[in-house]
Amino acid sequence: MRLFIGLAPPADARAAIARERDRLHAQTGGRPSSDANLHLTLAFIGASTPQALQRIRKMLETMPAVPFALTLDCAGDFRRGGIVWLGSSTPAAALLALADAVRAGLAAADVPFDPQPFAPHVTLLRKGQPVREQLAAPISWLVDTLVLYVSESTEAGVQYRPLYQRLLAAR
Template sequence: MRLFIGLAPSAPVRKAIATERDRLHAVLGGKPTSTANLHLTLAFIGQASVQTVQSLRQLIAGIDAPRFAIDLDIASDFKHGGIVWLGCSTPSPSLLVLADTLREALADGGVDFDPQPFAAHVTLLRKGTPVAETLGAAIHWPVDAVVLYVSESTSQGVRYRPLYRHALK
């Protein structure tokens, strides 16, 4: 199983992100991320066993973090692969603490994960034209849970399915 841990937007936030994705797609081209797959990754685990899922559930359940909010207010891109994303011009300190806490717990638990530095973003397009802009109005995202996802290949493309959800305080 291919796993990652992230944040899932509520339905209204997902709709607002999808609207921004569609606006950028019309201008920049590329392949849009499906609305159902919109998320913010905290840690990418990659291939893992069924036993690892149980360990990850316990590890995530042990995270003691408060609810917080982030504001997605910039659109930019990663030069490699033409990845166009939404992010925060000023990441929430609570988001950064949550990502650090999670990554420390993974390391302490002996769980391998992608060691690249955390970059708070929601992928909107692949193979899009480069962009750098401030959104007219930020998308306010109340964060209330951490989610363990499995990435599944289907005949319709990749699907990110939640396996476990841990509510924040």
């Protein structure tokens, strides 16, 4: 199982992100991410065992976290791989704190994860041309759910399927 922990946009935000993906696809080319795969990764775990899966679920169940607003207001790219993404010009402190808490929880649960610095983004395209711009209409949503995903290879391509979801509690 290839696992990661992320945030899934609700339907209205997902539709707005998909419209930006389509607009940027016309501008930069590349291979678009499917609507169902649009998400923001907090921690990439990769190959995992059933025992590690249980530790991850327990960590997510007990980790303190509260809902917060997330706004995507810019588009950019990672030159390696031609990844075109949406992100925040000023990431919310609550988003950065949640990513830190998830990564600290994984470390405490002895679950290896990709140690690359957290770069909050929603991947829109692969193998696209470079882009840097502010969005005319920022996309916002209330983050109220953490999702543990499994990445599965299918004939239709890679699909991300939720294995576990946890609502964030209000204070």
